[in-house]
Amino acid sequence: MKILLVIAHPRPGSLTHQVAAAFAAAAEAKGNIIEVADLMAEGFDPMVREPDEPDWDNRAKVYSTEVQAEMARIERNEATVIAFPVWWWSVPAVLKGWIDRVWNHGWAYGGATYPHEKAWMLAVAGGTQAQFAKRGYDTAMVTQLETGVLRYCGVKDARLEMLYGTLEGEAECAAVIEAARVLGEGF
Numbered sequence: 001m002k003i004l005l006v007i008a009h010p011r012p013g014s015l016t017h018q019v020a021a022a023f024a025a026a027a028e029a030k031g032n033i034i035e036v037a038d039l040m041a042e043g044f045d046p047m048v049r050e051p052d053e054p055d056w057d058n059r060a061k062v063y064s065t066e067v068q069a070e071m072a073r074i075e076r077n078e079a080t081v082i083a084f085p086v087w088w089w090s091v092p093a094v095l096k097g098w099i100d101r102v103w104n105h106g107w108a109y110g111g112a113t114y115p116h117e118k119a120w121m122l123a124v125a126g127g128t129q130a131q132f133a134k135r136g137y138d139t140a141m142v143t144q145l146e147t148g149v150l151r152y153c154g155v156k157d158a159r160l161e162m163l164y165g166t167l168e169g170e171a172e173c174a175a176v177i178e179a180a181r182v183l184g185e186g187f
Contacts, residue, residue: 046097
């Protein structure tokens, strides 16, 4: 399977990048082909400007050249995996902008569905599972991202995988990387 692996973190050596690399290595070992889209390294502009603003009356709207290139990159793959750090109980701005601009009306929803039936998100979280559950952040993120983005856009095998506890120490970080490897093996 051809997998687009989207990474949304500004530091190349970050734990998020390590999680993405572990997932990719395991998925490739199973015969999958990985194409990496490192949004920050590529300089993706997350700002929605008029050419990429959804047009509710025009499902056939032609979006900007940059967005069309991102859509083509998605279309030449068969699945999507998105790795990101959890910031303020959500995704980094660059990823929010990528979703806003690229997963657009008439292409990913609004009379259309996202081109992949399988899309997973790997959320690298500093807090523990108990800390997220205490205030309902875990279920809020599933509702927002897995249900509100992936399933809303027609993804059948939609999954938000929370990788918790990265601020707890080296052992927890190693466990998160191992969890990503296992997810890559099973993709």
